Amino acid sequence: MAQASYYTFTGAFVTLGVALLAYLWYSIGQREGAGRYATFFTVNAAALLTASLGLRWLASGRAPYSNQFEFAVSFAWGTVAIYLYLERRFRLRSLGFVAVSLAFVLLGYASVLPARIDPLISALQNHAMLTTHVAMAVISYGAFACAFAAGLLYLVNRNGAVEFLPAPEVLDEIGLKAVMVGFPAQGLMLVLGAAWAHVAWGSYWSWDPKETAALFTWLIYGAYLHVRSRHQWRGRASAWILVAGFGAVVFTFSGNYFLGGLHTYSGL
Amino acid sequence: MATGTTALTSPAPDPFRDGTQPVSTNGSRDWFDRLWSLLGSVRFGITLITLAAIATFAGTVVMQAPGTVQADPDQFAAWLVGPQSRYGEPFATIFEWLDLYRTFQSTWFRALLAVLALAITVNTTTRAPGILATVSRPPVAVLARLFDVAAHRAESETVIGPEAAVTNAIDALRRAGYRVIPTTIEGAPAAYADRNRFGKFGTFANHLGLLVILGSAVLGNVTGWREDAVMVPEGSVRAVGHDTGLSVRNEAFVEEYFLNGTAADFRSEIVVLRDGREVARGSIRVNDPLVVGGVRFHQAFFGPAVAMRVRNASGDVIYDDRVALGMTYDGDGVSRNGGNFVIGNRQYAVFVLVPSSALQGPDPSIPAGSVRLEVFAPRQPRPVAVETLSQGEHRTIVGHDFEFVREVQFSGLQVVFDPVVNVVWIGAALMLLGTVAVFNLPLKRAWVRATAEGEGTRVQVASTNPRGVIADREFADLVGRVGKACGGVPVALKAPPPEAPPGVREAHPLH
Numbered sequence: 192m193a194q195a196s197y198y199t200f201t202g203a204f205v206t207l208g209v210a211l212l213a214y215l216w217y218s219i220g221q222r223e224g225a226g227r228y229a230t231f232f233t234v235n236a237a238a239l240l241t242a243s244l245g246l247r248w249l250a251s252g253r254a255p256y257s258n259q260f261e262f263a264v265s266f267a268w269g270t271v272a273i274y275l276y277l278e279r280r281f282r283l284r285s286l287g288f289v290a291v292s293l294a295f296v297l298l299g300y301a302s303v304l305p306a307r308i309d310p311l312i313s314a315l316q317n318h319a320m321l322t323t324h325v326a327m328a329v330i331s332y333g334a335f336a337c338a339f340a341a342g343l344l345y346l347v348n349r350n351g352a353v354e355f356l357p358a359p360e361v362l363d364e365i366g367l368k369a370v371m372v373g374f375p376a377q378g379l380m381l382v383l384g385a386a387w388a389h390v391a392w393g394s395y396w397s398w399d400p401k402e403t404a405a406l407f408t409w410l411i412y413g414a415y416l417h418v419r420s421r422h423q424w425r426g427r428a429s430a431w432i433l434v435a436g437f438g439a440v441v442f443t444f445s446g447n448y449f450l451g452g453l454h455t456y457s458g459l
Numbered sequence: 460m461a462t463g464t465t466a467l468t469s470p471a472p473d474p475f476r477d478g479t480q481p482v483s484t485n486g487s488r489d490w491f492d493r494l495w496s497l498l499g500s501v502r503f504g505i506t507l508i509t510l511a512a513i514a515t516f517a518g519t520v521v522m523q524a525p526g527t528v529q530a531d532p533d534q535f536a537a538w539l540v541g542p543q544s545r546y547g548e549p550f551a552t553i554f555e556w557l558d559l560y561r562t563f564q565s566t567w568f569r570a571l572l573a574v575l576a577l578a579i580t581v582n583t584t585t586r587a588p589g590i591l592a593t594v595s596r597p598p599v600a601v602l603a604r605l606f607d608v609a610a611h612r613a614e615s616e617t618v619i620g621p622e623a624a625v626t627n628a629i630d631a632l633r634r635a636g637y638r639v640i641p642t643t644i645e646g647a648p649a650a651y652a653d654r655n656r657f658g659k660f661g662t663f664a665n666h667l668g669l670l671v672i673l674g675s676a677v678l679g680n681v682t683g684w685r686e687d688a689v690m691v692p693e694g695s696v697r698a699v700g701h702d703t704g705l706s707v708r709n710e711a712f713v714e715e716y717f718l719n720g721t722a723a724d725f726r727s728e729i730v731v732l733r734d735g736r737e738v739a740r741g742s743i744r745v746n747d748p749l750v751v752g753g754v755r756f757h758q759a760f761f762g763p764a765v766a767m768r769v770r771n772a773s774g775d776v777i778y779d780d781r782v783a784l785g786m787t788y789d790g791d792g793v794s795r796n797g798g799n800f801v802i803g804n805r806q807y808a809v810f811v812l813v814p815s816s817a818l819q820g821p822d823p824s825i826p827a828g829s830v831r832l833e834v835f836a837p838r839q840p841r842p843v844a845v846e847t848l849s850q851g852e853h854r855t856i857v858g859h860d861f862e863f864v865r866e867v868q869f870s871g872l873q874v875v876f877d878p879v880v881n882v883v884w885i886g887a888a889l890m891l892l893g894t895v896a897v898f899n900l901p902l903k904r905a906w907v908r909a910t911a912e913g914e915g916t917r918v919q920v921a922s923t924n925p926r927g928v929i930a931d932r933e934f935a936d937l938v939g940r941v942g943k944a945c946g947g948v949p950v951a952l953k954a955p956p957p958e959a960p961p962g963v964r965e966a967h968p969l970h
């Protein structure tokens with residue numbers, strides 16, 4: 192089953208690569224017709240990723256979020272899932288080449304990581320809590336990746352001159368919508384993490400570096416929501432925050448390489 | 460979020476301008492007013508959130524002194540050597556000056572959170588009347604000109620009369636989930652409709668939840684306590700302290716390993732005693748604490764312990780207990796694990812040392828399986844005796860017979876009392892549900908009006924919702940429903956007025 196999981200992972204990687212080419216062809220090559228193929232391949236890549244994670248879950252008997260490989264794949268899954276949601280909601284594909292690139296890079300990163308299945312140390316054996324806590328991380332970071340894509344394209348297409356990109360107002364709205372998904376999801380992630388720490392260590396908050404890194408990220412998106420309430424700060428200022436916020440996400444995600452603390456043993 | 464209310468709808472009362480505030484005549488009043496409006500301003504709120512974010516970032520990347528080190532000035536001073544060599548000058552000194560080695564415990568960080576809480580309180584109080592008015596006093600009566608200038612507007616023509624058209628439109632709006640209030644606008648039959656008006660309250664729940672979290676964290680710190688390292692050897696009893704009268708006995712410690720040697724699980728069988736009488740017993744593991752009268756016993760760590768027995772010169776047993784070797788001692792250029800106990804009426808302090816668990820090779824002076832005893836007399840910086848014993852061995856030291864009975868293990872427990880922790884969860888739920896409500900239940904408003912126009916009837920629809928891809932589509936959908944209900948022919952879905960808030964140009968349609 193672990194083998195099958197790895198095959199589906201590879202399949203998803205390849206399929207997403209094809210989807211990415213189709214999105215590039217659609218946007219930069221300006222071929223309307225490529226759009227449907229782009230969506231088709233992305234949906235299939237999402238299905239393969241779901242299957243891969245599901246198989247891994249079956250093989251290991253626990254949710255697939257317990258090492259950097261699994262988390263990278265899950266993060267890619269979250270990015271693709273939220274992107275597809277936004278594509279449907281806004282009926283718009285011209286964000287695809289950036290969002291799908293991000294997911295593709297994540298899968299590329301995962302492909303060089305060790306994919307073995309390790310037994311869990313006891314602090315991580317609280318399945319329901321672990322599953323929901325990390326699921327919220329996956330959804331929120333996926334949403335923030337999409338918000339980043341929108342913010343980045345906004346900065347590129349600030350005056351609407353780039354024809355194959357969505358209009359700046361639309362990008363502004365997509366960024367907000369993505370944060371509206373990501374911000375409460377990350378809030379729930381923090382609260383579930385606190386609940387978990389409360390059960391495991393007797394304190395719901397220890398100012399552990401991984402916790403504070405996540406709080407830092409959350410505060411950036413909190414600032415974004417308030418900045419947006421001032422009309423004159425919509426658009427450019429907001430877009431910059433989306434870019435910075437995603438920097439914080441990447442920092443949190445890769446933080447265990449240099450931060451240390453209570454979370455290090457989990458590899459997350 | 461704020462709904463773009465045009466000047467044509469009844470404006471929500473502004474607490475600063477509606478005259479309910481006394482006109483300030485004296486200086487202190489003026490000063491207070493200025494402070495109040497500073498605290499209530501969103502711009503200041505953004506500044507505070509940004510500062511909190513920067514502080515959190517600093518506390519994440521700069522080394523933080525552990526709690527036990529912070530508590531002791533000497534230890535803290537010794538600890539500072541680490542960051543000094545890591546960051547170099549001038550950073551090490553700047554960081555120290557900014558208290559960045561204990562960011563989250565620093566006075567300035569706590570003050571920042573306090574001001575944040577105050578700003579949230581003032582801002583929410585200030586916004587409350589406006590939001591209450593939005594909910595309780597819908598702008599039913601508007602000027603007909605709204606239908607010419609609103610952000611969203613459309614019209615259609617129908618052959619049925621104005622009254623019938625509005626009645627049908629009302630049905631359609633209700634079916635679309637709107638609350639409808641029939642009215643007349645400049646003499647013509649009309650209706651006001653809205654959805655999700657209570658969603659606005661989410662902002663109270665959201666910000667109140669934050670205040671509850673911050674408040675209960677402070678209260679928990681004041682009224683609660685925690686012991687992070689209660690080390691109880693197997694077979695021993697240790698007092699919890701904090702005037703609880705509680706003590707904990709470790710009946711057994713059990714560890715299990717995976718085949719590859721990594722720790723799979725460990726647990727302790729413990730008994731909790733109050734004033735010496737058993738009140739609870741249970742098995743605790745990392746994710747499964749024992750709770751006794753609000754005091755939580757968590758399994759945290761474990762390590763080696765030794766059973767020691769000491770007899771005085773007349774042969775009476777004066778010490779017979781187990782010593783947890785959970786501390787780290789540095790000396791002779793080696794680090795060792797150990798613990799200590801006192802004998803006599805504080806006559807001697809006895810340190811029991813074993814090779815460090817972190818040590819790779821053998822310890823130069825303690826053979827594996829042996830313990831080294833260092834006996835200190837009061838006020839003597841050097842031990843009065845140093846001896847190494849193997850298991851089962853007796854040795855006479857400072858006139859006493861010391862026996863290393865055997866090796867056991869100790870359980871490291873975290874014992875925590877936080878009487879308000881459940882309030883934290885209530886705050887968290889308020890915060891999250893409030894946020895979700897605001898985001899998913901945006902206030903939507905629409906007006907419909909029908910006027911006789913030549914042979915037929917003109918049906919106008921307008922909405923002041925902020926524009927956007929999704930809002931535009933929803934409005935188009937609503938217009939479709941109203942038009943269909945009236946049997947009308949849509950004439951125009953009007954383009955946005957030039958001064959409208961950022962709207963849509965052309966979204967690439969899906970097919």
Ligand code: HEM
Pocket residue numbers: 413416417419420460461498499500501503504505507508575578579582586661662663665666669894897898
């Ligand atoms: C960490 C602290 C804070 C968090 C997490 C937070 C969270 C939020 C969220 C999620 C929203 C959007 C939903 C809503 O309208 O309720 C919001 C809106 C708002 N917040 Fe906060 N808030 C914080 C601090 C503050 C402070 C300090 C102020 C003011 C001094 C403030 C004033 C506002 C206002 C005025 C809005 C409405 C904005 C609009 O009309 O679009 N908040 N806040």
